[in-house]
Amino acid sequence: MFNPSRDQVRQFFFDVWAKYRAGQPLAGAEQPALEAVLAHPEYHALLDQPERHRERDYLPESGETNPFLHLSMHLAIAEQVSVDQPPGIRARYQALLTRYGNAMDAQHDVMDCLGEMIWQAQRDQSAYDPAAYLNCLDRKTGQA
Template identity: 65%
Template structure:
């Protein structure tokens, strides 16, 4: 299993952005990442300044979104959707897509639920629980 460090993950985004800006070919996860990055223009200035942001802290108590975590959550959701794991995630996403008629809004709804499920698992020291994940997604559909 691939387990990048925080530095590795950030370098991946900086390098993907650099390659995109220089019109160099992108491969593998870079192709998915650049689409996500382009759909978040609020982060573009960060990608243009790796030396400034490679070690930037984003403590939750300051209420600032960690752009690298946010993008990584998008990548995780894209992977889940591509293989429909946990089984049924694709169906829930499609329902959110129909409801909102906007892929980014639908993904952000899924992200809220993924974050909630991760928080619950950490708090209770349990494994990933698709029941928690899907019950959150079902609430989003109401």
């Protein structure tokens, strides 16, 4: 399993943005990462200044969203949907795509469920619960 450090994740997004701005080709996970970045123009200035934002902490208690976590969750969701893992996520994602008509709104609904599932696992010091994740998605799609 690939388990990059915080610095590696941040550098990955800085590099993707720099390559895009320089007109250089992207490979592998860089393309879906760029799609997420382009859909979030509020992060563009941040990605233009790696020296300023590489070490910054984003604290939820301060009401801040961590842009690197947010973009990483987009990548995780894209991967989950591509391999249909957990089984059934692809169909639920497709239902959200139909509802919203665009990938970012659909992914943000999935992200709400993914974040909730991760938070619950951390809070309860328990394993990932794919059934709870899919149940959350069912509520989002109106299938619950």
